[in-house]
Amino acid sequence: MSQNTASTTPDDRAETPSDTMVKVRDLKTYYDSGSLLEDRPVKAVDGVSFDIRRGETLGLVGESGCGKTTLGRTLIQLEEATDGEVLFDGTDITSLRGDQLYEWRQNAQMVFQDPDSSLNDRMTIGEIIREPLDVHDWKTPADRRKRVKSLLDEVGLSPEHYYRYPHQFSGGQRQRIGIARTLALNPEFIVLDEPVSALDVSVQAEIINLLEELQDEFDLTYLFIAHDLSVVRHICDRVAVMYLGNIMEIGPTEELFTDPANPYTHALLSAIPKPDPTASRDRITLHGTPPNPRYPPTGCPFSTRCPVRIRPDKHEDLDDEVWEGINGFREIIRERMRADRSIRERVRERFGLETRFATIDETYDELFGDTAVPDEVERVLTDVAEAAGNHEEQAALDRLNAEFGSVCDGVAPEGGADPVEPEYYEVSDSGRLSYCHRHDAEHRETETVLDDRS
Numbered sequence: 266m267s268q269n270t271a272s273t274t275p276d277d278r279a280e281t282p283s284d285t286m287v288k289v290r291d292l293k294t295y296y297d298s299g300s301l302l303e304d305r306p307v308k309a310v311d312g313v314s315f316d317i318r319r320g321e322t323l324g325l326v327g328e329s330g331c332g333k334t335t336l337g338r339t340l341i342q343l344e345e346a347t348d349g350e351v352l353f354d355g356t357d358i359t360s361l362r363g364d365q366l367y368e369w370r371q372n373a374q375m376v377f378q379d380p381d382s383s384l385n386d387r388m389t390i391g392e393i394i395r396e397p398l399d400v401h402d403w404k405t406p407a408d409r410r411k412r413v414k415s416l417l418d419e420v421g422l423s424p425e426h427y428y429r430y431p432h433q434f435s436g437g438q439r440q441r442i443g444i445a446r447t448l449a450l451n452p453e454f455i456v457l458d459e460p461v462s463a464l465d466v467s468v469q470a471e472i473i474n475l476l477e478e479l480q481d482e483f484d485l486t487y488l489f490i491a492h493d494l495s496v497v498r499h500i501c502d503r504v505a506v507m508y509l510g511n512i513m514e515i516g517p518t519e520e521l522f523t524d525p526a527n528p529y530t531h532a533l534l535s536a537i538p539k540p541d542p543t544a545s546r547d548r549i550t551l552h553g554t555p556p557n558p559r560y561p562p563t564g565c566p567f568s569t570r571c572p573v574r575i576r577p578d579k580h581e582d583l584d585d586e587v588w589e590g591i592n593g594f595r596e597i598i599r600e601r602m603r604a605d606r607s608i609r610e611r612v613r614e615r616f617g618l619e620t621r622f623a624t625i626d627e628t629y630d631e632l633f634g635d636t637a638v639p640d641e642v643e644r645v646l647t648d649v650a651e652a653a654g655n656h657e658e659q660a661a662l663d664r665l666n667a668e669f670g671s672v673c674d675g676v677a678p679e680g681g682a683d684p685v686e687p688e689y690y691e692v693s694d695s696g697r698l699s700y701c702h703r704h705d706a707e708h709r710e711t712e713t714v715l716d717d718r719s
């Protein structure tokens with residue numbers, strides 16, 4: 266890694282305007298719960314900024330639930346943004362309404378994972394592909410029929426398929442129909458949301474090839490959302506890695522795969538399962554689960570699972586096993602705070618009766634029972650366990666944070682009151698960006714730590 270320059274916004278580097286088709290700035294999409302008992306929104310997309318260049322395929326990867334689909338849908342206004350901007354060739358489309366939005370929508374379309382749910386079984390293939398043309402009152406009915414027949418040809422189907430129904434086609438053919446429909450209005454930008462995940466491996470390559478051919482032929486720009494990192498590596502020019510509503514790293518595909526900078530990218534890539542001929546789809550597995558997006562942690566979104574979370578100076582030399590125990594303890598207390606306990610469970614806990622939740626004492630023993638914990642650390646952990654045992658989870662977490670928290674948990678280095686968030690650091694000559702305090706000169710030794718682990 267040659268450079269480590271802090272930058273406040275990704276992709277604000279010098280670029281000619283014509284390079285950039287979409288500029289996303291501090292975009293947030295929150296879902297309100299709609300429940301009287303729960304007033305915190307789900308922060309599905311929580312302030313992302315990046316550019317999409319004309320003609321490129323930008324991959325969007327990350328674990329299930331990190332906000333990929335919501336981001337894709339918000340970019341084409343199928344979901345309303347809570348805050349921020351999405352500039353398409355300079356126009357902020359989050360502010361378009363009524364006719365203007367309707368007109369603009371022709372430029373941007375979406376291909377869905379499951380072609381079955383997007384194709385109406387009671388319509389013929391011709392009617393399905395023609396529908397967007399009918400809705401937008403495109404030219405004459407005869408022109409529309411002609412256009413549909415040519416689209417069928419473009420996607421590798423034949424004009425005779427016009428009068429058939431979706432159930433008469435295979436999964437791969439149905440996805441071709443979905444793609445033809447997407448192309449009907451000549452869009453410039455397409456969000457491909459897991460377009461091949463539901464298909465047999467043998468068919469996946471055919472659809473990927475088709476998408477690449479169509480991109481060349483019609484100068485399309487793609488946002489390619491996927492779980493399968495090998496497909497992303499094959500098709501994408503650049504990749505954005507998403508975690509808990511944030512973009513953790515973004516840059517050229519090959520570079521990001523061979524020399525990941527962000528600890529989360531490392532974790533994601535190291536969890537790629539070995540190829541298994543019996544598996545139809547690779548799943549990403551990573552230790553632990555991401556926090557609930559209603560309750561994202563302060564500081565870095567990945568801090569609760571990060572293997573290289575920065576330690577405060579006074580605990581720099583603490584044994585790794587104790588440190589991991591402390592991180593585990595913190596997570597369990599966080600989860601207890603959110604756990605959906607019935608009143609009965611709460612009453613049983615209050616009276617020290619057995620419940621389906623492990624008691625704090627049991628948890629403590631499991632985490633630290635066989636480990637030599639230094640006295641001063643043990644004193645803090647005992648206070649924490651006592652608070653958590655009394656259902657004062659927030660006080661327990663505050664105590665843990667005061668003792669073991671660092672800049673990664675949002676603790677301001679000079680004791681400032683406001684939580685600090687990471688910044689984007691330029692981590693290569695290509696302008697690849699990574700959202701992590703470890704790239705700060707002060708904590709730079711991480712790169713060795715990470716390399717040792719991979």
Ligand SMILES: Nc1ncnc2c1ncn2[C@@H]1O[C@H](COP(=O)(O)OP(=O)(O)OP(=O)(O)O)[C@@H](O)[C@H]1O
Pocket residue numbers: 296307308309327328329330331332333334335336558
């Ligand atoms: N309509 C909705 N209302 C409330 N919450 C939602 C809604 N849609 C998504 N979410 C929540 O927003 C978060 C992000 O979901 P999203 O589907 O965007 O993630 P994803 O990365 O695409 O997941 P997957 O890979 O499983 O499709 C999740 O916690 C999800 O439960």
